[in-house]
Amino acid sequence: MNERLSEMLGIELPIIQAPMAGVQGSELAVAVSNAGGLGSLPCAMLSLDSLRKELAAIGDRTDRPYNVNFFCHATPEFDSKRDSAWRALLEPYYKAYGMDPAHAPEMPQRVPFGSQVADVLERFRPPVVSFHFGLPSSRLMARVKAWGSKVLSSATTVEEACWLEKHGADAIIAQGLEAGGHRGMFLSADLSSQVGIFALLPRVIAAVRVPVIAAGGISDVRGVAAAKTLGAAGVQIGTTYLLCPEATTSAVHRAALRSESRDHTALTNLFTGRPARGIVNRLMRDLGPINDAAPAFPLAGVALAPLRSRAESLGSGDFSPLWCGQNTSGCLEKPAALLTQILAGRA
Numbered sequence: 001m002n003e004r005l006s007e008m009l010g011i012e013l014p015i016i017q018a019p020m021a022g023v024q025g026s027e028l029a030v031a032v033s034n035a036g037g038l039g040s041l042p043c044a045m046l047s048l049d050s051l052r053k054e055l056a057a058i059g060d061r062t063d064r065p066y067n068v069n070f071f072c073h074a075t076p077e078f079d080s081k082r083d084s085a086w087r088a089l090l091e092p093y094y095k096a097y098g099m100d101p102a103h104a105p106e107m108p109q110r111v112p113f114g115s116q117v118a119d120v121l122e123r124f125r126p127p128v129v130s131f132h133f134g135l136p137s138s139r140l141m142a143r144v145k146a147w148g149s150k151v152l153s154s155a156t157t158v159e160e161a162c163w164l165e166k167h168g169a170d171a172i173i174a175q176g177l178e179a180g181g182h183r184g185m186f187l188s189a190d191l192s193s194q195v196g197i198f199a200l201l202p203r204v205i206a207a208v209r210v211p212v213i214a215a216g217g218i219s220d221v222r223g224v225a226a227a228k229t230l231g232a233a234g235v236q237i238g239t240t241y242l243l244c245p246e247a248t249t250s251a252v253h254r255a256a257l258r259s260e261s262r263d264h265t266a267l268t269n270l271f272t273g274r275p276a277r278g279i280v281n282r283l284m285r286d287l288g289p290i291n292d293a294a295p296a297f298p299l300a301g302v303a304l305a306p307l308r309s310r311a312e313s314l315g316s317g318d319f320s321p322l323w324c325g326q327n328t329s330g331c332l333e334k335p336a337a338l339l340t341q342i343l344a345g346r347a
C-alpha cells in the first residue's frame with residue numbers, strides 16, 4: 001500500500017506536509033519536497049499573480065514532486081442582515097480599540113478553484129493537486145487530470161470518502177477530528193458526524209479501493225507507524241510544521257504554540273464561517289467557539305480583519321485564527337527538511 005502511494009505521487013517518504021493557508025508559502029513546500037516528502041503549497045488565498053510567482057519559485061528550487069491545494073466551497077450570497085448582526089456583535093471590540101466597524105478594509109478572500117486558476121496551473125502541470133471541501137466540477141476535474149496531476153481530497157466521514165472516490169479522487173485524505181485548521185467536511189454540516197482518526201481511518205480504508213492518507217494528530221514517528229498499522233498508505237501532517245523557520249506563522253501564533261494555551265483547542269466557526277480547529281482565544285471564549293451569527297464561509301472573516309490586525313500590532317492574538325491541531329508534541333523550531341526526516345524515522 002505504501003509503495004502504491006509513493007509510486008503514484010513519486011515520493012520517497014510517505015510524509016505529506018499539509019497545505020496550510022495563511023501560515024506558509026513555497027519555501028516550506030520546497031524544503032519538504034527536497035527532503036523526500038511531498039511539500040504542499042496552499043493556494044486558497046493567493047491571487048492569480050501570486051500563484052504564478054509561487055509556482056515559478058517552486059519550479060526554480062526543486063525538481064521533486066509537489067502538491068498545490070485549493071478550496072472547493074460554493075461562493076455564498078452576501079446577506080446584509082446577517083452581516084449587520086455580526087458587526088453589531090463585534091462593535092464593543094471596535095469601540096474598545098477606538099475603531100469604526102463600518103470601515104472594514106478589503107482583505108484577500110478565499111476563492112474556490114475555478115477555470116482561471118486552471119489556466120495558470122495548466123502551464124505548470126503540478127504533479128499533485130489537492131482539494132478541501134470536496135472536488136471541483138467534473139469539467140474542471142477532467143482538465144486537471146488531462147495534464148497529468150494526481151488528485152487528492154479530504155474526507156471526514158466514510159460517506160465523503162466514497163463520494164470522493166466515485167468522483168475521481170486518486171487518493172483520499174482521512175481527516176480526523178484532532179486536525180488543525182478547517183474541517184474538510186462537505187456532505188454534511190453536522191459536527192456530531194466528526195470522529196477521531198483511529199475511528200475514521202479503518203472504516204474509510206474498508207470502504208474505498210484508492211490509497212488512504214491519515215491526517216490529524218500525527219506528530220512523531222510513532223504516530224506515523226500507528227497510522228501505517230491501521231492501513232494508511234501515508235500521512236498528512238500540518239500542526240507539527242508550524243514552528244519551522246520556513247513557515248510564515250505569525251509572531252502571535254508562534255507565541256501561542258510555545259505557550260500552555262496550545263493544550264486548549266476547539267472547533268470554531270467565528271473566523272471564517274466554517275468549523276476549524278484553533279487555540280482557544282478571547283473571541284472564542286467571549287462569543288462561544290461556535291456561534292450562529294457568524295456569516296457564511298468565508299465572509300465571517302471580513303469584519304474581523306481590522307480587529308485582528310490592530311490586536312496583532314499590539315502583540316495580541318485575541319482576534320486571530322490560531323489554527324492548531326490537538327497534538328503539538330512534535331512542533332520543533334527546526335528546519336522542515338530535518339523535521340521531515342525525523343517524522344520518517346530517518347533522523
Ligand SMILES: Cc1cc2nc3c(=O)[nH]c(=O)nc-3n(C[C@H](O)[C@H](O)[C@H](O)COP(=O)(O)O)c2cc1C
Nearest residue numbers: 018020021132179180181216217237238239323325
Ligand atoms: C494552520 C493550518 C492551516 C490549514 N490550512 C489548510 C488549507 O489551506 N488547506 C487544506 O486542505 N487543509 C488545511 N489544513 C488542514 C490540514 O490539511 C490537515 O488536515 C491537518 O493539518 C492535519 O492535522 P494536524 O494539524 O494535527 O497535523 C490546515 C491546518 C493547519 C494546522
